Amino acid sequence: MRDFTLTESTCDQAALVYARSKGWDEWFSNPTAGPWKRIKVPGVGDLAASGFGKIETRPDLILYYGNTDDKKVPVLTDPKILITESKDDIDKLDEEQLEKTCKNFLDIKIKLEVLIKTSTDKTLLRSADSINYICSYVVGNQPNISTKIDELKKIHFKFIDKSIFPNFVVIIIKKDGYELSTDILEISQNDTKPITSLEEIF
Secondary structure, three states: OOOOOOOHHHHHHHHHHHHHHOOOOOEEEOOOOOOOOOOOOOOOOHHHHOOOOOOOOOOOOOEEEEEEOOOOOEEEEEEEEEEOOOOOOOOOOOHHHHHHHHHHHHHHHHHHHHHOOOOOOHHHHHHHHOOOEEEEEEEOOOOHHHHHHHHHHHHHHHHHHHHOOOOEEEEEEEOOOOOEEEEEEEEEOOOOOOOOOOOOOO
16 A cells, blocks of 8 residues: 555545544535535525635535434534634644634634524524534644644634634544544633533544
8 A cells, every 4th residue: 555644635534534433424625626615504505605705715624513302393412513724734823824714713603603594404493503613623643742732722712712712622633554543632721621522422
């Protein structure tokens, strides 16, 4: 088998494959040098509203997780949406990049809220106000990753609206020979227990 390096696209795909194995749905992906497309929100058929303009900033992944309860009128229990920026090298998440990315996290959340409220999927629509929106970063592993994440944390909370996104997630893609594995870290500003509770589902 031919060896490979951890590119941004490889990291993205590794995170996506792992997320799918845990029950997450892919609502959007933005492959490097690949075609951009619309956000696939269930029950939304408006191509113009769910798509992106040519100069509009897009995330790399939007992932959705939700379990339906057993009630006669079903709702989703603790639904989550993960909005992701991916880089092969965490050093690329510098101040200039994060200022744009943090603004995009909020822009995408607003876009998704509008789309979901137009959905014909009644279960999703009933759960619109209970969705937990989480911003995240996918990065390739490196020897000093812990130090780099500490720096990422400082810059991220400099630009993010903490009243909307009180914590964030880092998904680390590790390469061992030809095998890829995934570690997930939930990070809050004050080092308290984050509220996203992703350990069991990612």
